[in-house]
Amino acid sequence: MERIKCIVVDDEPIARQYLSDYVAKMPQLELLAVFSSAKDAWEIIGSGAAELVFLDIQMPGLTGIELIRTLQKKPAIILTTAYSEYALEGYELDVADYLLKPISFDRFAKAVNKVAERLEKQIGSISTGLSPTGENETTTRDFIFVKSGYKSVKVNVSDILYVEGMKEYVVIHTKDKKFTKLDRMKNMENFLKGKGFIRVHKSYIVSVKNIDSVFGNTIEINQKQLPLGRSFRDEVNNALGISE
Known part of the structure; x- marks a missing residue:
């Protein structure tokens, strides 16, 4: 993922600086x-140039708050204020986070990482032809873009050996790399x-053409042994033409 383009809007010089x-x-x-004012920032926010404010x-x-209400298409917004009573109103406007001054760097970094994950998920959903909510949309794409460092790298479906699930993440394995x-x-x-x-398992999706062998509760692919779940066995055997 490329760097997130952001702006700072605050009437206090000290806050702008830190x-x-x-x-x-x-x-x-x-x-x-x-x-130094919402009025001055309105044009660049409205243009869509800033991904985070x-x-x-x-x-x-x-x-x-008034600025947010004028926007038809909002970037990710992190509110910064010395007044905690605005928190509820801010979240009703679907802001990404709410930082109470004085703001520590650790709290700032946590808010930024939250936004980065949200944007990454949106990009991933577009790349896979899925909506951000995870609903299926028809797609004929034979590739997917995944983050590698600060770049988004194209991975062809034909190069994928298997996909491994790890809580909120997936690991895409090819012959030489993993993403x-x-x-x-x-x-x-x-x-x-x-x-x-x-x-083949709640945590694994594999390329059928790259399966080397099946034995017991194990599937071997590219010299890697993966578990074969009991509830998936019949479907796998049918797909491979294996009769027990």
Whole structure:
């Protein structure tokens, strides 16, 4: 994933400075601009150039809350304020996070990582032809893009040996590499359906053509032994033409 383009909007010079310094410490962020008023920032936010906005609430002229209400298409917004009573209103406007001043760097980094995961999931959903909620959408794509460092790398379906599920993540294994992606196994199963893959375990989806052997409760693929779940055995045997 490329660096997240962000802006800082705050009428306090000290807050603008330390928020800018915090942004500089986060390698996944790119600071586009810093503004002292919501009115000055309105144009760049409305243009869609900023993917993330650090937005103060209490500002003269146009408040942060009022700015949010004017937006038809919102970027990710992290509210920054010295007043905790605005928290509920902020979350009703679907902001990504709410930071109470004075803001520690650890809390700032946690908020940024939350946004980065959300954006990564959205990109992954588009790449797999799935909605961000995980609902299936018809797709004929024979590739998927996954994050590697700060890049999104194309992985051809034909190169995938198997997919391993690990809680909120999946690990896509090819012959020479593996890629970790924020996604659900169900999403990957839907994307790979009809492309020569089969679910062999709650935690594994494998390429049928790359299965080398099946013995007991084990499937061997590229010299790697994977578990074969009891409830998946009949479907796997049918797919491989194995009769017991």
